[in-house]
Amino acid sequence: MQTLVTSWRRRQRNLLWTECRDGYLFILPWLLGFLIFTVGPMLASLYISFTRWEIVTPSVWVGHAQYAKLFSDDRFWLSLYNTSYYVFIGVPLHLFMALLAALAVNMNLRGIHLYRTAYYVPSLTPVVANSILWIWIFHPEWGLANAFLEWIGLGGLYWLQDPRLAKPALIIMSFWSIGGQMVILLAGLKGIPVTLYEAASIDGANWWGRFWRITLPLLTPALFFNLIIAIIGAFQVFTQAFIMTDGGPNYATLFYLLYLYRSAFENFRMGYASAMAWVLFVIVLVFTIVQFRLSDRWVFYEGDLRQ
Amino acid sequence: MTERTTPALSRRSFLRLSVLGMGATALAACAPVAAPAADGAADAAEPTTVSFLTQGGGETSFLRYEPLIENFHAANPGIAIEPIWEPGGAIEIQTKLLTLIAAGDAPDSYWAHSYTNSGQAVRNIQLDINPFLDADDDISGDDFLLAAYKDFQYGGRQIGFPRETTSTVLIYNVELFDAAGLNRPADGWTWADFMEAATVITSGEGADRIYGAADWQRNRNTWIKIWQKGGDVLSEDRTTFTMNQEPSLSQVVEIQDWHQDGGIHLPATVTEAGGFSTGDLFTTGRIGMFPQFSVFSNVMSSEFEWDIAHLPVDADDIQTTRVASAGHSLYSGTENPDAAWQWMKFLGSEEAFRHWVDATGLNVPSLKVVAANLLEASADVLPPSAQIMLDAFEYGRPEPVAGDWIGVHREVQPALNSIYGIEKADAQSRLDAIASRVEELAVYVPGV
Numbered sequence: 069m070q071t072l073v074t075s076w077r078r079r080q081r082n083l084l085w086t087e088c089r090d091g092y093l094f095i096l097p098w099l100l101g102f103l104i105f106t107v108g109p110m111l112a113s114l115y116i117s118f119t120r121w122e123i124v125t126p127s128v129w130v131g132h133a134q135y136a137k138l139f140s141d142d143r144f145w146l147s148l149y150n151t152s153y154y155v156f157i158g159v160p161l162h163l164f165m166a167l168l169a170a171l172a173v174n175m176n177l178r179g180i181h182l183y184r185t186a187y188y189v190p191s192l193t194p195v196v197a198n199s200i201l202w203i204w205i206f207h208p209e210w211g212l213a214n215a216f217l218e219w220i221g222l223g224g225l226y227w228l229q230d231p232r233l234a235k236p237a238l239i240i241m242s243f244w245s246i247g248g249q250m251v252i253l254l255a256g257l258k259g260i261p262v263t264l265y266e267a268a269s270i271d272g273a274n275w276w277g278r279f280w281r282i283t284l285p286l287l288t289p290a291l292f293f294n295l296i297i298a299i300i301g302a303f304q305v306f307t308q309a310f311i312m313t314d315g316g317p318n319y320a321t322l323f324y325l326l327y328l329y330r331s332a333f334e335n336f337r338m339g340y341a342s343a344m345a346w347v348l349f350v351i352v353l354v355f356t357i358v359q360f361r362l363s364d365r366w367v368f369y370e371g372d373l374r375q
Numbered sequence: 376m377t378e379r380t381t382p383a384l385s386r387r388s389f390l391r392l393s394v395l396g397m398g399a400t401a402l403a404a405c406a407p408v409a410a411p412a413a414d415g416a417a418d419a420a421e422p423t424t425v426s427f428l429t430q431g432g433g434e435t436s437f438l439r440y441e442p443l444i445e446n447f448h449a450a451n452p453g454i455a456i457e458p459i460w461e462p463g464g465a466i467e468i469q470t471k472l473l474t475l476i477a478a479g480d481a482p483d484s485y486w487a488h489s490y491t492n493s494g495q496a497v498r499n500i501q502l503d504i505n506p507f508l509d510a511d512d513d514i515s516g517d518d519f520l521l522a523a524y525k526d527f528q529y530g531g532r533q534i535g536f537p538r539e540t541t542s543t544v545l546i547y548n549v550e551l552f553d554a555a556g557l558n559r560p561a562d563g564w565t566w567a568d569f570m571e572a573a574t575v576i577t578s579g580e581g582a583d584r585i586y587g588a589a590d591w592q593r594n595r596n597t598w599i600k601i602w603q604k605g606g607d608v609l610s611e612d613r614t615t616f617t618m619n620q621e622p623s624l625s626q627v628v629e630i631q632d633w634h635q636d637g638g639i640h641l642p643a644t645v646t647e648a649g650g651f652s653t654g655d656l657f658t659t660g661r662i663g664m665f666p667q668f669s670v671f672s673n674v675m676s677s678e679f680e681w682d683i684a685h686l687p688v689d690a691d692d693i694q695t696t697r698v699a700s701a702g703h704s705l706y707s708g709t710e711n712p713d714a715a716w717q718w719m720k721f722l723g724s725e726e727a728f729r730h731w732v733d734a735t736g737l738n739v740p741s742l743k744v745v746a747a748n749l750l751e752a753s754a755d756v757l758p759p760s761a762q763i764m765l766d767a768f769e770y771g772r773p774e775p776v777a778g779d780w781i782g783v784h785r786e787v788q789p790a791l792n793s794i795y796g797i798e799k800a801d802a803q804s805r806l807d808a809i810a811s812r813v814e815e816l817a818v819y820v821p822g823v
Contacts, residue, residue, distance in 0.1 A: 123477050124498045208644055209582055226797050229644040318793045333470040334781045335816075336498065
């Protein structure tokens, strides 16, 4: 009996091992790509961040000097502030707008597919094209934004030329591409069982009650996913500032990655730029971990039993 | 029923080998590229390949170089030119150059611009071609326009040849001048004349307003006015920022005055906003005059008479203007310096310059012999007083490039935007605020 059990266990182990090996072999192409093109450069950049290296000069080990210089560089703090502003004000507004759009296109109206397409298509256009379009929209003399303000009796604004308005302007511009998040939220809305709404209606719940007690809680997984992705993406904002404002006016849109890019490819400071990259990596990592930890408090999955 | 045998490769061994393999792969990805063979000896039957990084992505770029590459190869069968096309301007080419160097695949030769030259020169990226020039009787620095040639000098080294060059001149709307009964800008035109003309031309309100002047908010144009008065961006030894001192400061303040509400100058915010360039606005008749380097493609569509003039100059001023150039450099680490020099020399030849002028046109060819008959060869695309842009090379000068010059631009322009733009920042304090950073960039010594 003992021999039979041992033999059965060995067969199980061998089967498991064979499956494991086959599995690893199947994912090997991706794994190799990940190691060569992601992990390798990451490790290299970590090493470079402890050196002074300007590509054409030999790298010199400087320990944590690049990090020390980073923290005493007012331009670094300014770029971090600009980026944080974009993340912590822009992302919630962006998600809110995406949620509004998802709720709107979730209605049963004739031609609703056209509306969904109309909201989604801008998110497919490249950021470069969007940026050029919005340069025109925000133009102080001939732009649509000021034409609208003047039409409703308000004066025009220097959207991209006023340091106080440049970041809000780029946040407003980001609403243009809410389509991606909208589709995910729409899928989340479609996944909420109609029976819950019917039961709530029978119990006398109004629209707000149904939204607050049913829609929003059951949408939190989709909101959480969007939040994580949006925050990671917003920390990496670059193209808009690169094309539309060149980091101005008066450094108001000097975002973190733009400063990193300039440090590396205009000023040749690869060690400094690598240190910046790792600081950003840690910041994003910490925020992501914190969000996951906090998600237990506000993200509800179907079947969750909570008070 | 046969029992399965134990696999030859155990799970532990497989995982160990996998981890080792992955680690080795990851490290291999970070490993520095092997140094090239020192002797560079190649099979005699194989032509030496000289790689050439240059602007690409447009028909003009291909027209500029592809026929030359073929002609060069026909004349030099032992050398094959391998172009690397990169869309974009000076910064994009530099980014590509650095990436290729980092990858151990640096080009032997590349298109270069005076804007990026100094940052590369302080790091010895360009090969000093003086030894080649000294040893070669076929080509000489005297063949080139002096100001353009100087644009490719740094610390006593010749870091390349200029291909085309520009001098900043004043473009003006002849019809607006004539309609206002103003004398057209001519020799002896002073800043008082400039102000009078700009004031008379400035008229109208809102979107229909016509501005007497434009584009002085750009650092490169502000600098010309500063140079005229004996000031500069940096001290003579290029270690101290001097825009926040006299006589430079008062020139910045004067240009700021032009930008006041109701002033003679197109608000900096309009062109800064993008979408419309100063040239676009000029072609619609909304600008009386503005300084621009001698590239006229952006105003060619004007349906009114326009011309160019020397910049105004007062009696005690230094007559000067800004000269900027694009050209070609060799990479200091090239494995094929002799072959690369032959290509470089060909790009500095009359044949190459004549081809460029015929095929795509050049702003101003920096080779004297070709520049001399530019007015005749390109009469259809040049303004009536085009000779002025050539004369300007006699007194023009390059920017006082030093250290990381792009970084200096990056510091000065935002400060000027704050001074001239809607912030109307105090010039002294705003320029004081960037002084130490500019100096750090200007005196930057790499690797220290």
